Amino acid sequence: MARASDNRHKLLVTSVAWVVALAIFFPILWTVLTSFKTEGAAVAIPPQFLFFDWTTQNYAEVWARTDYLRHFTNSVVISVGSSLLGLFIAIPAAWSLAFSPTRRTRGVLMWMLSTKMLPAVGVLVPIYLLFKSAGLLDTRTGLVIVLMLSNLPIMVWMLFTYFKEIPRDILEAARMDGATPGRELLYILAPMALPGIASTLLLNVILAWNESFWTLNLTAASTGSLTAFIASFSAPEGLFYAKLSAASTLAIAPIVVLGWLSQKQLVRGLTFGAVK
Amino acid sequence: MTMKQCLLALCAGIATVCAAQAGAVTLTIATVNNGDMIRMQKLAGEFTRQHSDIELRWVTLEENLLRQRVTIDVATQGGQYDVVTVGNYEVPIWAAQDWLVPLEDLGEDFARDDLLPAIDDSLSHDGKLYAAPFYAESALTMYRTDLFERAGLAMPESPTWKFIRKAAERITDRENGVYGICLRGKAGWGENMAFVSTLAHSWGARWFDMQWRPQLQSRGWQAAVSFYVDLLKKYGPPGASTNGFNENLALFQAGKCGMWIDASVAAAFVSDPRQSTVSDDVGFALFPSRGTLENHGNWLWAWSFVIPSASENIEAAKSFVAWATGKSYMQLVAAESGWADVPPGTRQSLYSSAEYRQAAPFAGIVLQAIEAANTRHPSEQAVPYVGGNFVSIAPYQGIGTVVGQQISAAVAGQISTRQALANAQYIAEREMTRARYLD
């Protein structure tokens, strides 16, 4: 009796959850579907959901018009590069904040976070002039630096909250055994903190991949990332929904797939101290 | 300053300097993402075949983004681009600042004297040419001959605004998704203000008096803008306040507009059966006038290539500019994709070509519109500026943007026309004071 009602309950939860999940996912699904339509079918009324003439022509056109691979490579280099570089700086910082807290620890953290609230465009011209004199305009190096700096606060904080959860007794024990801070970090902390580091890395790759201000304003021909790729499709002439959809799909597919594959990893560290 | 040096040192420390490819010259070219430019990119293989030592790199962007990026770069002498696509708004302002390389000796194929005089004039500063026009446009009335016939209307070659209103009323058929008129409503100095400014000029209004005082609350502006807002609200498509050139083009091509008054470059797109569902039923007329005034607003726009003076490859850039805007490029396009696709509006020789006239039935009226555009005297009243669909002064981008927002809000029904113009006047005075045109 109880089991039957449990089953019915589970079925109900299942159907509600699927409806909600599909509704949330629908815009992405619709974009992917539209990318396989002809331009005419893309704006047809009533909308055609599955039964239309599937075509890959939009992809062919988008592919022929732009250098997708170059944009893609730039996105990968910039997002992974800035995240890795950020980790090198953020790990020691978060380590010291978490294990040698002082009265100012909270203040330092909060100050770091507040730097992210400034509108980037307000400092565009100063940064542009700096980059110009440093020869960093339209270089991957320049973008890696800028994106690393703009995501550093989030990285430090995320790692800090993760490190704080690591039991201190283990460190005490290691220190008794005479481990230096460097060894302590490398051999004891790092393995334990690996999930947190991995998810920090992932989150920052995602944030950097999707960043659209600096990647658009400090680049020209050679380092344009996928955000620049999308910008060249945002308002072409005439009917463009299908081509826009194809370009959109190409721009988001890599990161969505990465997100799916690593979702478990990402979630494990994505608590920001929300869970005791 | 020490801070700056610190950062520089830091950057230099981390930087892995990418060495430029030895020998070959790489040109970075910024273009707008419209059909003609994209075709040119496809054909550019021809150029690199002729110049094996030059490599081309493209930055193709949507118009507003393009303008922002290149303006910052050119004004700060950033030197990221060797060739930049701009309009005739920027050319005289930038040339006056010495930010551009004068385009002399572009070669025989370029033939400056073949350019239409109105275009040449709009791209020159102190008699020197600073930009090479890729294509140019005035504005036209495009309409659906089938709908006009059904409604028993005949479009005059030079329509009046009164006639346009009457026709819009008769053609509108909301049940079947046909709207009498499509016009730009999306805020922006290059979007709705291009139209509204031309409309106001054709109405006899002016942006500024001879002391540079904004005139946006004058009777002419009130009448012209009320007419426009009312027309769009009654006979325009839903969402008119967010429709720009591209959106209206899509609507017209899909058969949803009875009339569309916009840039003449659209004539080729609406008559192209490959992209337009109404290509067989399109007619053309001049930009409307007020009837008593023989003034069609003086819309003139030329997408052109300039070479920033910060470029390090000026000679190679010149040879590219000469190729892309020269006479033989027209022949190349004609051979590759047909005469109708040749970038219009820049050369006399194009309009005297019989093949072009045959392939592009709208050629005559486009030429007529371009030749009639008098940007030195856009209004019947005296003005201190050059312009038509814009005003060629540096603060205009800011003013046009904000005035455009206000008028767009009036089209969306958020504020009254009177209020919109009052706000616009206040902002225009503020900006002109800031720019020190006014005390």
Add this chain to the structure above:
Amino acid sequence: MASTHTGATARLMLSPAVALLLLWMAVPLAMTLWYSLHDYQLLMPRGNDFVGLENYVYFLTDPAFFQSLANTFALLAGVLAITVIGGVGLALLLDRPMHGQGIVRLLVVSPFFVMPTVSALVWKNMFMNPVNGLFAWIAQVFGMRAIDWLAEAPLLSLTLMVAWGWLPFATLILLTALQSLDAEQKEAAEMDGANAFARFIHITLPHLARAIAVVILIQTIFLLSLFAEILVTTNGGPGTQSTNLAYLVYSQTLLRFDVGSASAGGMVAVVLANILAIFLMRLVGKNLER
């Protein structure tokens, strides 16, 4: 001995991050401050004279300034409300046993990975467009007038768009927090005869308080400088109805090319962000204390 040693090392390890951030903050900030006191117009170079507070007066008297301030907070409040309430609901739903849980979760988190520019383009063109959009078609099917979303309700449209992207983030954090809720605690409450609602109010919600605080803090950081979505969809309009502070600064920089007033605007935004930050830290910090 050991503790001073580690203390010094700790400072040494912290210093690169702090130094870099200081530079990142201080250099542009110093330049911005300098420009904000000078007459620097990119398109009208005229000597870059010192002008005192003129740029500030100009920026603060912009007719759109107060509206942009209000819009900034309206967007923030709207998105936070939707993501927190929706996130709690979704987390409760996803926490239950169901068929195909893995796939459901993947579908729900997906919007978080989508580039804001792409999401804005898709919503604007394929959903909210009053002629060709899907919403217009739905309205038509039900015999209603097609709403021109971006013109008639620009702030609401933006809020929905942005909330769609952040909902998965809130859900994930809240779900993780929910899963750490002691099963024993839940059972004990159930034994006491508390009904589902009472259990939610007295046990689940207090447990989630910390996670909610985190969601609010992180999202606020990103939403205060919300910009790309506005640029792509409404351009701050119609009029200035969807202009927020970041967009207003943008219009000074990239539409008027007035570096002086943009810098003044940047400084104003910095001050406001810091006021809000202090306020937030008080509110959220308490929740984050152990």
